[in-house]
Each structure stands twice: as structure tokens, then as C-alpha cells.
Amino acid sequence: MSTAPERKEFESSKKLRSVMGQYFAQLGQAAQQGQKVAWCTSVGPAELLRALGFLVYFPENHGAMLGATRMATELIPLANARGFSPDICSYLTSDIGSFIKGETPLKKLGLSGPPRPDVLVFNTNQCRDVQDWFQFYSRYFEVPCLGVFTPRAIGSLSESIIDDVARQLEELVEPLEKIAAMRLDPGRLSEVIELSRQCTVLWKAVLETAAQRPSPITFFDGTTQMGPAVVLRGEQAAVEYYQVLLDELRQRIADGVAAVAGERFRLYWEGMPIWGKLRPLAEQFIELKTCVVASTYCNSWVFEALDPADPFRSMARAYTSIFICRSDPEKEDYIAHMAQQFSIDGIIFHDAKTCPNNSNNRYGMPQRLRDRLGKPYLIINGDLNDLRLYSEEQTRTNIQAFVEQLAES
């Protein structure tokens, strides 16, 4: 049996750990420093919260940490026993399970647990589960829970939808100002949005380096590297980090360094990562000389519409144009475009049992895209966090068989 191949580490990973460490350290000191904390969904109005002086904590990021550390599978049943179904979002159930048991990977970062919120702010652009998730904590901590309700399955993004979401964002200002005990400074909001926009431009450029053949980065690298784009957008630290990472990737391209040595095939990953299996999956693809070059997931934190000159409408446009809340035809067009841009040979659909909103294989899309693009697909059954829903051997065989098929064609 062959030895498992090693993933190529990034030089900038040390800086990544430092940037993320400082972010969590600041959250850990919030109470001591008298700083207000807002919990926010990962595609919620983080810029508005930062402009009002909140430190922003993202429970979904914590959910991913619980998955990646494989703590989730032990914690999910605790939430199930409290009435949260095993069929709903396993970020939610693992996070609430973590809260019930008082166990969290944040302890390794020097925090006793998630910082106490002063307010919780969600956006249903991703799913409705975030609302129920945040309301659980709202009841427990007895703090306000505010929300933006974004339409789902949006086709073309009409001005009426933008008007509606922008108005909802504006209506957040007054209650948030009361909690923050400060007035919103429009200049500060524009500054934060500009930093967020710069973060997006750089993060997108990072992901686009994978269009090179061979690709200098994989989807599995991206799931780690996306941390600052999720939790630190609107902060200078994220902008500085992505400039460093982009420089390293450009150097890899110049030096002909491949993320997957001997890259034979290029795949697209549609759906959630399987957080607890990132390493074995990454290693299997390296062994098969196949690079997962692009994904919907990593690109979901690209917000090109952000415009400091038009804060609320541009936030509304940015957060409403994301893949997850679009119609199937829009999603298909997006994936078709990505397939062409990244020269992909096939698509992997991850059917995540507890995340229907991020599982796009259930209504015939793989077959439609196969017919449209002439590219084969593979569906993997699993979950983002609940490894009870994942069969390692079945998945390994499926992936190996898929690459065999690509080699035959």
C-alpha cells in the first residue's frame, strides 16, 4: 500500500494562523475591554456591525470548526435531544450541542467559549435555519435577535428586491445604534465597505489563480484559506493577508508549482465541504493526480457589488446576488461559467443530508449540466458536519471510479 501523499503547505499559512488567532483573541477579550459583540450569519451585514463598533462573531465559522475537529458528531445528539431534529442543519445542531456541553475548539485558542452576544443578526439569504439557530441564543442570553429576510430562488435580481433588502438593512440601523450606544457614522460605513470590497477583489483573485494549469491551489486549500474572507471582511487584516497569499500563488504559477503534482484532471466541487474529512479527501485527490480547482462554496464570499458610494443598496445587491438564494437556472448558468473559466473535466455534487440549501443535486441539475456541458458528474452522499451520514469507503470508491471514468473518456 502506498504512503499517503502530503498536501503542499503555503508559506503564508503562518500568517493565516496569526491573523485568525488575533481575531479570536480580540473576541476573547471583548467583555474585559468593554466591547460590544454581535453574532452574525456568515453572509449577514457584517460591514454595518463593524461600522457600529461591534466585534463580529460568526457561529457558522464555529460550526465549521466543530466539523473540522470532528467534535460535531458527538455534540449533535445533545441538540437532537433538546428537540432539534437530526435532519436540520448540522452546523446548528453541533453548535447548540457544543453550547450545551460547554466543549469548543475555541478553548485551544484561549477562549472559554463563544463571546457573549449583545445582539444577534441574521440574514435568511442562506437558509431559514439561521433564524431558529440565532433565536435559540437570543432566548438564552436575553438579547435582541434582528433579521434580514431575503427572498429565495431569485431569478434575475430586480430593483424591487434590492429596494426591499436595502430597506430592511436600513431598518437595522436604529435598533443597532441603541445597542451599540453610538450613532452610525456614514463615513465609517463607507470605509468598512471599501475594505470589504478590497478583500473580495483579492479573495476572488486568489481563487482565480486555479484557472491556471496546473492549479497552484485546491478547493481543500480554499476551505482553510477562506477564513479571513468570512470573519474579517471589512478589516484591514483580511486585505493584507490576501495580498500575501496572492503573491505566493503568483510565485507558484511563475515557478510551475502545482498544488497536485502531475495534475491530470480538474474538477468542480458543488456543495458544502465535508469538514471532518478534508484531509483524507485532499490526499485521495492528490493520489489520483486530480485537482478540485474550483467550488461554489469558496466563491460564496465574493461580493463584487459592494460599493462604498452606495452602502445600503450595494450591500443589498451583494448579499442577495449570492448563489445560494438564486433560482436553478441562475445556478446552472453560474456553474456552466465556472466550468468554462476553470477548464473542468467533471463536477462533484455533495449531497449534504442536513443542508438541502447547499445540495443542488436533488432536482436534476447534475443531469442537466452534464447534457449542457458534456461533462460527467458524481454525487457524493454525506454531510457538512454529521459524519454518521458519511460512508468513507463508499465515497473513496466513488471518487476513484469517477477518475477512472475520466481516464477512459
Added chain:
Amino acid sequence: MRYFCGIDIGASAAKLVIIDQQRQVVAKAVRRSGVDYTLAAQRCLEEALAASALAATQLAAAVSTGYGRDNVPWATERRTEIACHGRGAFHYFPHRMTVIDIGAQDSKVIHLDEQGRRTGFKMNRKCAAGTGAFLEEIALRLDLRLEQLNELAARSTKHIALNSFCTVFAATEILERIRAGEKVEDIVRAALHSVVKRVVEMDTLHGPLVLTGGVVAHNPVLAQLASEAFGTPALVPPDAQFVGALGAALFAAELDGRPTC
């Protein structure tokens, strides 16, 4: 003469085939996979070599497949059972087709084009419904040996439907049928029909239907039920249980062989 070996270590049985340069089967062996896949592969090899009076040094290459494909140290190369069942079936039926392999632990739908190239495939999801494991569970519930199932099902005169997706719940349904006084042969046929129903819903057919694997080899009634369910005759190659191992041997013959055994 050079010879080529294919070894298919499945969840239940290990199957081995040796072919010659004309792609003719010269020996085969089967035994329980057990808990030591490496040993099962070795025993199969020894048995097949003894039966064919060949020496291991005459084997130019070997390809392993199945769940235990990584546990055959003398294999030149590994291939998935999906590739091997496709290749083995194409050896007997060289045209565009859909191969359905029903194994002990999983079912596979494999689409091949006119040249035998794979154009798509699907495996069952994580559940044992539609596999041999389901029939093992049902046989246990009915206090029958697996070898009795086909003969009983062939005697059935009444259609009974089992509706549950879940093996365990299907077994509960069977208890209800027993309580209702249904005949054992009708219940067994219903169980085989249930396997076919799970397979039908996995994918659509492209071209003729070919069935492979140990479950259909031991239960020819299954082919009849599949023909009815798909509305097209189900073709079953000779030695259907060995099709994966044969496919592996055919892949071995395509390798630039070097003595490895």
C-alpha cells in the same frame, strides 16, 4: 504462454479468475472474504494455481478490485469494482448497455458506450436496501439458508409488496406478513422484488440490461423480476459472480506485464 489474474475481494466473497493471452478463463476460485482479505486472496490464488497446474511465476500481471482491493500485496494495479464489472460484462456483451451489479453490500449501475467506455455510474447510497446484505437479513428472519431463497421464490404464486426503504423496517413488515399467514415462498419473492425495486429507482437504463454479481448468480429469479420491472430482458453472463474478477483479469492483460506473483 502468459497468464493474467483478477482478484475481486468483495464484502462477502473473494473471487479470483486467471485468463490466458486469448482471454480464455483457465481457472477460478471463490471463498468467503472473512476478516483477513490478504489471506483470502492468497488462498484463492493457491487454489486456482493448483487447479490449473500453473506456477505463480507464469502470471504476468494481477489486478485487484472490490472492497479489499488495497489488501492484495501481489496485485500489479488496483481498479474499482465499477470499472471491473463494466469490463467483465463488456467481454460477454460487446455493445452499449447498462450493467447492474448487485453485490453483498452495494449495488452499482454502470453505463457503457459502444466501445465499452464508461459514460456514467451510480452506487447505492449508504443503506443496505437493494443489496445482498438485505437478503441475508431476511433469510435470517425467516430462518432460511441463503441457498433456499431462489427455489422458494420460484414457487411463489402470490404477489406481495414490501414497501419500506429500510432493511430493518422491511424485516418488521415481514413479521407482519408471517402473522397474516402469508406463505414463505411469497414472502421470499417479495424480498427479491424489493431488491429489484431499490435498483430500479437508482437510475435509468441506456441500452440493454446486463446483471452481474453474486446475488443474481445465486438467485436467477432476480433476473426475471428485473426484466419485468425494467420492461426489457435482463441478460446474465456466465458465472455472473466472477464478472468483476474477470474484468480485473482483463485489465491485467492490458498492462505491460511483469512477473509480480
